[in-house]
Amino acid sequence: MSGSHLSIPAARPVIGEAEIEAAVRVLRSGHVIQGPEVAAFEEEFSELVAERTCVAVNSGTSALHLSLMALGIGRGDEVVVPSFSFAATANAVRLAGAEPVFADITPDTYCLDPDAVAAAIGPRTAALMPVHLYGHPAPMDRLMPLAARQGLAVIEDACQAHGAALHGRPVGSFGQAGCFSFYPTKNMHALEGGMITTDDPQLARTLRLLRNQGMEQRYENEIVGANMRMTDVAAAVGREQLRQLPAWTEQRRANAKVLDSGIEGLPVPQVADGARHVYHQYTVAVPDGRRDAVQRELAGQGIGSAVYYPTPIHRLRPYQDLSAPPLPETERACAEVLSLPVHPTLGQGELERIARAVTVAGGLR
Structure with a gap:
């Protein structure tokens, strides 16, 4: 519940002079779409996720969607997700053509219960998508071995968990892909945007193709892609927030x-x-x-x-x-x-x- 009458709002996005100056600098530069600011933001964000490769996109939902696509998960596949999450978690699965399978959570952290996940895995399961809900890491120390035994991919929904960690290891560095959101009410924002993290160079290249109409070189389309690029204005704001x-x-x-x-x-x-x-x-x-x-x-x-x-x-x-x-x-x-x-x-x-x-x-x- 929020509104202008509240003296203490539930959330208060921060947009300071540094962010405003960064946005103006980019607008004056003329490099406004997926240019040097985006590349710098990707490099700097990698320090937060154990030096993984980072691929910037236009939203956290796009990060989840493209991660599933890049991993080849689609029609006929199932992905185990929590039902206690924002709808984007399951929406991304359906947008990729797969079906979500819902598993229960633990009452202490509100994150996926590994035992419930194990019970939800079936012959069509292709991946797990744990959510680091409210900023608390999901039990990756149990979910990753479970996924490995079953041969499943893991896409971390870390959209609420910038800087969270488990046993010293940052979220976004466990699965094949980690996904972050930069929506204005998150712990840091870029006005709007998302980031995908991975330690797989080929997956990173596929993600870059998918976000840019399937092109690495202009007009040399290699695969069917989309327009899910991040703007340099967003990246410049994100860099200031990251600091x-x-x-x-x-x-x-x-x-x-x-x-x-x-x-x-x-x-x-x-x-x-x-x-x-x-x-x-x-x-x-x-x-x-x-x-x-x-x-x-x-x-x-x-x-x-x-x-x-x-x-x-x-x-x-x-x-x-x-x-x-x-x-x-x-x-x-x-x-x-x-x-x-x-x-x-x-x-x-x-x-x-x-x-x-x-x-x-x-x-x-």
């Missing part, structure tokens, strides 16, 4: 600690052993059907919040034709989750106000 990402991430993590210590009686976000959570969202669970009432109470006090996600993907209209197994943890999460402000522009007083209001609104004091 600030480490400080913003530490501020998010510090803000989360304040909320952890101040919120009483409600389950606060859990962090798995060895996980580095970057708190794209700070999500509490409000049980017993009280979530919506708590959200209304917070809004009445000028505090924004949001529900990510109120409806599981398998219950959305485009996916009701699929037969999903029982997903009890997914259904519970959709009924209970409430994401609170955690963005790096918050002050200590605002964080304490949020924690106090959540505790009171929950009927706990």
